[in-house]
Amino acid sequence: MTYTSINFIFFVLVTMLVYFLFPKKNYKWTVLLAASIVFYLLAGYTYAMFIVFTAASTFLGGLWIDRISRKSKAYLKENKKTISRDEKKKYKNKIKVNKRLVMALLLVLNFGILAFLKYYNFFAGSLNDILGGFGVDFSAPTLKLFLPLGISFYTFQSMGYIIDVYRETAAPEKNPFKMLLFVSFFPQIIQGPISLHSQLAHQLYEDHEFDFMRFKLGAELILWGFIKKLVIADRAAILITAVTDNYGNFCGSSLTFTVILYALQLYADFSGGIDISRGVAQIFGIDMIDNFRRPYFSKSINEYWRRWHISLGAWLKNYLFYPIAMSNLFIKTSKNIKDSRFGNTAAGAHIAKVLPTSIASLIVFLVVGVWHGADWKYVAFGVWNGGIIMLSILLKPVFDAIAAKLHINMQTKRFAAFQIFRTLIVILVGYVFDVAPNFEQAMETFAKFFTNQNIPLAVKQFVDLNLMGIKEYIVIAIGAVVIFIVSLIQERHPDTTVREMFEKKPFAVKWLSIYAAIMIVIVFGVYGSGYSAADFVYMQF
Numbered sequence: 019m020t021y022t023s024i025n026f027i028f029f030v031l032v033t034m035l036v037y038f039l040f041p042k043k044n045y046k047w048t049v050l051l052a053a054s055i056v057f058y059l060l061a062g063y064t065y066a067m068f069i070v071f072t073a074a075s076t077f078l079g080g081l082w083i084d085r086i087s088r089k090s091k092a093y094l095k096e097n098k099k100t101i102s103r104d105e106k107k108k109y110k111n112k113i114k115v116n117k118r119l120v121m122a123l124l125l126v127l128n129f130g131i132l133a134f135l136k137y138y139n140f141f142a143g144s145l146n147d148i149l150g151g152f153g154v155d156f157s158a159p160t161l162k163l164f165l166p167l168g169i170s171f172y173t174f175q176s177m178g179y180i181i182d183v184y185r186e187t188a189a190p191e192k193n194p195f196k197m198l199l200f201v202s203f204f205p206q207i208i209q210g211p212i213s214l215h216s217q218l219a220h221q222l223y224e225d226h227e228f229d230f231m232r233f234k235l236g237a238e239l240i241l242w243g244f245i246k247k248l249v250i251a252d253r254a255a256i257l258i259t260a261v262t263d264n265y266g267n268f269c270g271s272s273l274t275f276t277v278i279l280y281a282l283q284l285y286a287d288f289s290g291g292i293d294i295s296r297g298v299a300q301i302f303g304i305d306m307i308d309n310f311r312r313p314y315f316s317k318s319i320n321e322y323w324r325r326w327h328i329s330l331g332a333w334l335k336n337y338l339f340y341p342i343a344m345s346n347l348f349i350k351t352s353k354n355i356k357d358s359r360f361g362n363t364a365a366g367a368h369i370a371k372v373l374p375t376s377i378a379s380l381i382v383f384l385v386v387g388v389w390h391g392a393d394w395k396y397v398a399f400g401v402w403n404g405g406i407i408m409l410s411i412l413l414k415p416v417f418d419a420i421a422a423k424l425h426i427n428m429q430t431k432r433f434a435a436f437q438i439f440r441t442l443i444v445i446l447v448g449y450v451f452d453v454a455p456n457f458e459q460a461m462e463t464f465a466k467f468f469t470n471q472n473i474p475l476a477v478k479q480f481v482d483l484n485l486m487g488i489k490e491y492i493v494i495a496i497g498a499v500v501i502f503i504v505s506l507i508q509e510r511h512p513d514t515t516v517r518e519m520f521e522k523k524p525f526a527v528k529w530l531s532i533y534a535a536i537m538i539v540i541v542f543g544v545y546g547s548g549y550s551a552a553d554f555v556y557m558q559f
Contacts, residue, residue, distance in 0.1 A: 021294045038227070046225055079123075120184075196219070200219050235297075238297070245497075253542075257480070312325060312509050338382055351374070
């Protein structure tokens with residue numbers, strides 16, 4: 019049951035009816051829990067044991083860590099007059115170690131399941147290739163593994179909660195069924211966003227009365243998500259899939275166009291799915307965080323990743339980047355550089371200051387790359403993005419000096435436009451690793467960009483595919499323009515939403531626009547008999 023199916027719309031309407039008519043206000047959350055369980059079971063009952071294990075281990079682990087904290091605080095309070103300062107310090111360190119061990123156990127268990135299911139065959143195949151290259155007669159077996167629906171999203175969200183309980187920035191959940199709802203909330207299970215317990219949980223458990231305005235705004239967001247997904251992304255996916263299925267047969271111009279089209283398809287698909295998720299949640303009175311903030315208007319690759327998949331970026335920053343950058347090893351290394359003869363130079367002082375940040379960024383983006391898929395091309399994707407960010411941090415003084423020497427005013431609109439264009443090129447280069455079937459063909463693509471550009475041949479190759487007529491390309495082009503205009507309006511008015519601006523329009527304009535949007539989905543949406551709707555790109559993450 020995908021988010022763009024009639025069955026899902028019916029499922030949401032039935033759940034909404036039961037939820038808002040439920041007589042026990044303090045237990046309305048049980049309706050959301052039941053709906054989430056049904057939704058997940060419909061996706062495949064064999065997946066259920068994994069999400070139940072994650073919910074159960076997260077619940078028990080949170081209580082375990084909290085119990086250690088409470089007992090230690092009670093002990094220190096009872097013995098504050100008799101325990102010495104050194105004894106108190108040793109006791110606190112012991113408690114910290116105990117809590118850290120519990121947290122580590124939970125992280126290893128849950129991320130271990132994710133890593134095994136998602137990456138075992140990749141590592142087994144890579145090991146076999148390496149050993150075969152050395153003539154070793156050994157072959158690690160490959161397994162028929164499946165990836166449970168939304169496993170990356172609910173694992174990251176659950177483990178974020180565990181780390182917050184360890185840090186004592188989140189209170190432990192005392193109800194196992196509420197924890198199961200937090201882990202499995204059906205609007206976000208397919209695509210996220212990855213929510214903080216402190217931001218989402220209390221909204222799930224609160225009583226929400228029906229609010230027509232929230233219903234209307236949520237429905238509009240769902241409709242916008244349908245347009246992006248069914249009208250734009252799924253139409254573009256037809257052509258992109260045809261190219262990737264016969265990748266080596268296309269010239270450089272064809273592949274260039276495909277990568278550009280993929281940038282549109284990926285954004286429309288992922289952001290469209292998130293719009294549907296947030297719209298459904300808003301109908302129930304729940305506000306989930308926005309996962310996108312006009313990423314293609316970014317002026318640097320670092321800014322792009324702060325605007326794209328915001329919830330994943332926030333998770334990695336809070337739970338991976340800062341622990342690495344602020345670790346004793348990195349701090350000590352930075353201090354050693356600062357205290358050295360090299361550290362007394364301007365370059366040395368800068369490197370000593372930014373080295374932890376730059377290396378931590380590279381490590382984080384290696385994780386981002388591997389998170390996207392089990393293939394060497396995704397490792398390369400992570401290295402490309404992390405390497406660009408690391409170099410931009412390390413070489414910032416050099417870039418500033420060049421700009422000053424060339425008398426470049428970096429505050430002008432023209433320079434801002436240059437930055438956006440430059441960043442978009444970097445992004446598109448990274449997308450080559452997504453589009454190409456494997457790492458080797460990604461490298462061949464870069465070669466074709468410079469040696470095999472032939473626009474007439476590209477036109478012929480796409481015409482020969484006989485998959486889309488000129489009208490289909492026009493629909494995609496218009497969709498791209500509409501997304502650009504909406505994004506531009508939002509970029510110029512960041513303190514409000516387009517939907518809120520839309521509400522100020524005359525009644526006739528609003529309802530005619532909504533009617534037109536519905537008709538656009540019905541008439542131009544890619545669906546129906548003989549067509550298998552494309553899965554959301556991030557559905558199996």
